[in-house]
Amino acid sequence: MGWIAKATAITGTVLLLTTGAASAVEVHNGAISEAEVLQAQKAWGEALVAISREHAEKGAKPARDLAAKVIDSAYGYQLGPVLFKPTLTQEPQTFRTNREGALAYFVGQDPKYPEDTGFALKGWQSVKVENAAILINGEYGTTLGKVSFTNKAGEVTTVDKSWTFKKDEQGTIRIIQHHSSLPYVAKP
Amino acid sequence: MGWIAKATAITGTVLLLTTGAASAVEVHNGAISEAEVLQAQKAWGEALVAISREHAEKGAKPARDLAAKVIDSAYGYQLGPVLFKPTLTQEPQTFRTNREGALAYFVGQDPKYPEDTGFALKGWQSVKVENAAILINGEYGTTLGKVSFTNKAGEVTTVDKSWTFKKDEQGTIRIIQHHSSLPYVAKP
């Protein structure tokens, strides 16, 4: 007598257990995919253009409302501080780790942030992302690349940009890190 | 004059930056997929059958060598303790958190583990996995379900089994948690 007999003696119905009808396996996967990362980048650019358009067509207040909505849905300020270094901020307000600072950066007109003129209000017509590399670690996706903004005059501004997106527990993709900078230019 | 003009003045070549040829994006994704989890379960079953066959055809020593190889490649003892509760272990050796205890469980013949008769040496012909649910969290995949083992006599033993697989930094899928138990049977 080996352990199988013992096991059978204990379990009794082992032979029956495998005869049940196949049932669906429930699968929950919280990881972010590369496609979701790329889509989140695209959505960020489209939101920026939308705020610019709202500003041009409806004015400052609707643009501000839209920007607030974008920040609340696309950034992760409800999860903790966001490591946000916008392109055009300066000391002592370089870093915008809270929602208020992010909103001021995008739409300006906040007396607490007197240098902010509103990055999202510059008449952006299109945004283009060119990734150099992407790291995906579970629910986090980090990207590095060039992002180019085209204004109404057709002028293009390109920045170096790092983003970390988190897929939160509700499945929403949120920016938790965002470092943007103008390219370094050596003096002649 | 807005900040774009300033930016252009600083960066100089912004208009040129976007004209480079498209280059491949490097993507590194360390997450485990559902397919990888299922494949790891299948490989575990196949390895068990292979050890049984090795034992039947070549004897104890080759079976032991193969089992050691399987443990080193399929379990994560090199990453830390493995939370392994095998089906048929008893106090005070219920848990096999180190490699030695796992090897003893699978092939027996270790004087330190006198109760172990070698789970992998029971002439297993096939292993069948029926998952109830799977959770995937980045590099970790956890499963719950029934696993059925068929021996040479065609007898089937079914256990309730939880596994957590980790995709390690080299891309190898390793078991870091494994709780197996005979089904509960109420006395009549």
Next chain:
Amino acid sequence: MGWIAKATAITGTVLLLTTGAASAVEVHNGAISEAEVLQAQKAWGEALVAISREHAEKGAKPARDLAAKVIDSAYGYQLGPVLFKPTLTQEPQTFRTNREGALAYFVGQDPKYPEDTGFALKGWQSVKVENAAILINGEYGTTLGKVSFTNKAGEVTTVDKSWTFKKDEQGTIRIIQHHSSLPYVAKP
């Protein structure tokens, strides 16, 4: 001329930037600690005893209400399926991956789960956890060990138990995996 001079020329105020007053660093750490894992185990045991007491003192309905509250606060059913294999369940209802099945297990009296008599209603007086090993991976903590339950008669039932706790984005510790089994006993 080196790049520092160029940098200085571009940045202008580099020498001033480091003279600001020290400010507090905002730190957000979502990881679960060993202490939190141990506390969550303790809380699980206390909740079980509390449901037993509620049942003894106030009856079935208050006990059920408390059990529902415990499940909603201590398990992660709102995050996805929970990989729950309770100690005393049988085919075809072995696994309780949804909230309804967990509640039936703990307090019974659900016609959909006719075998459930209510694990939490057995007059538990105390619960003791003896961990063999703990793995902590970011917001996930997985434990393996013995858990002993003492009833009013002083009888002790001990089970082998694996738990995975997740610290969710609100900081609540939730069980997302729970495999419990009676110890294997070899027939004489």
Next chain:
Amino acid sequence: MGWIAKATAITGTVLLLTTGAASAVEVHNGAISEAEVLQAQKAWGEALVAISREHAEKGAKPARDLAAKVIDSAYGYQLGPVLFKPTLTQEPQTFRTNREGALAYFVGQDPKYPEDTGFALKGWQSVKVENAAILINGEYGTTLGKVSFTNKAGEVTTVDKSWTFKKDEQGTIRIIQHHSSLPYVAKP
């Protein structure tokens, strides 16, 4: 008769199971701590100063050897591409996602990277890190802040810097993301 009696009948020795001597719990925690993040930042600065000193005292070859050693131990190129945007790089070599590009940035003299003059060879005497915020997610720690470099002349260069450190499976802290940029300066 309740399930406890049944359980006792099955398990037999339940009352004995809890009388074993207390044994140590094995704990494995792969998470990075705030202290480890801060130490890794400090070590990065010290390594930079060490390469500068090696260069001044022993010459280009020993400095290059040390830089290679630093990159191999402090960066994560063996784990995949590193999202590295150094302070002073330009198109089309802005991003240094492989080891070769990182080494060229730090010590120059690589004909494939003709613009690189060697960031680590500028006679750095000290490095100071001032974090604005830190996010810790399991084995990953991401920081945002100012980093200031002082050269032999006492001149200070300050940059905006984002780092993501990963504690790898061997417990080594590695940089997997590094975005550094000179502060934006508005033209008067």
